[in-house]
Structure formats: C-alpha cells, structure tokens
Amino acid sequence: QKQLVESGGGLVEPGGSLRLSCSATGFSLEHYAIAWFRQAPGKAREGLSCVGSTDNNAYYADSVRGRFTISRDNAKNSFYLEMVDLRPEDTANYYCSSKDLGISGKGTQVTVIS
Numbered sequence: 001q002k003q004l005v006e007s008g009g010g011l012v013e014p015g016g017s018l019r020l021s022c023s024a025t026g027f028s029l030e031h032y033a034i035a036w037f038r039q040a041p042g043k044a045r046e047g048l049s050c051v052g053s054t055d056n057n058a059y060y061a062d063s064v065r066g067r068f069t070i071s072r073d074n075a076k077n078s079f080y081l082e083m084v085d086l087r088p089e090d091t092a093n094y095y096c097s098s099k100d101l102g103i104s105g106k107g108t109q110v111t112v113i114s
Helices: none
Strands: 003-007 010-012 018-025 034-039 046-051 058-060 068-073 078-083 092-098 108-112
Touching: 003 092, 018 034, 018 092, 018 108, 034 068, 046 068, 046 078, 058 068, 078 092
Parallel strands: 010 108
Antiparallel strands: 003 018, 018 078, 034 046, 034 092, 046 058, 068 078, 092 108
C-alpha cells in the first residue's frame, strides 16, 4: 500500500523553527515530484512548495519563500520541509503529497503562538 506519513509538527513561538518530515512506504519517492501543502481551519488549502523528481528546481509560494526549504533524501525515501522565522499565520495542518500517485498524508499540526 502506497502511503505518506508526516511528522515533526508542534507548538512553537513566533520566530521559531521546525522541520517537517514525510516518509513514503510502498513506493520509491525518487521517481516522483513531491509537494507540501497546508490548510488552516476555515481557509482554503494552500500549496507551499514542490520539487520535481529529475531536477532540483523547487517552487515556493510567495507566503513562504525565503523562510521554507523543501528537500528530499531518496536513500531514506523521505522528504522534508525546513521552516524558519515562523509566524502565527503559519498555523495550519501541514501535509505532503504526490500528485502523480494521487496520495497525501493525513498531516501534522503546526501551531505558532506567543
């Protein structure tokens, strides 16, 4: 069964940092483009970042560019979202996704509060 599982969320103060992880099981991530999304209560889903399978060119939403960094470790069959300078408006459920496979994880909650 192909599955994505996120981890690394938590409670952090403004200006803090977190590193989210997304582990894949049942398939090899290296062949697929990968992406991170988030959704806050009452708000639309927001695409944050994605990177292709064959290149290192990453896309970032304006809201996170310069603060978030996507990366992948094919040897560990995982990818990551490094987040720095977190703000209260970053509070949301963060989840990873493979568009090609049509699967997403259930998410990990990030809460930024003083």
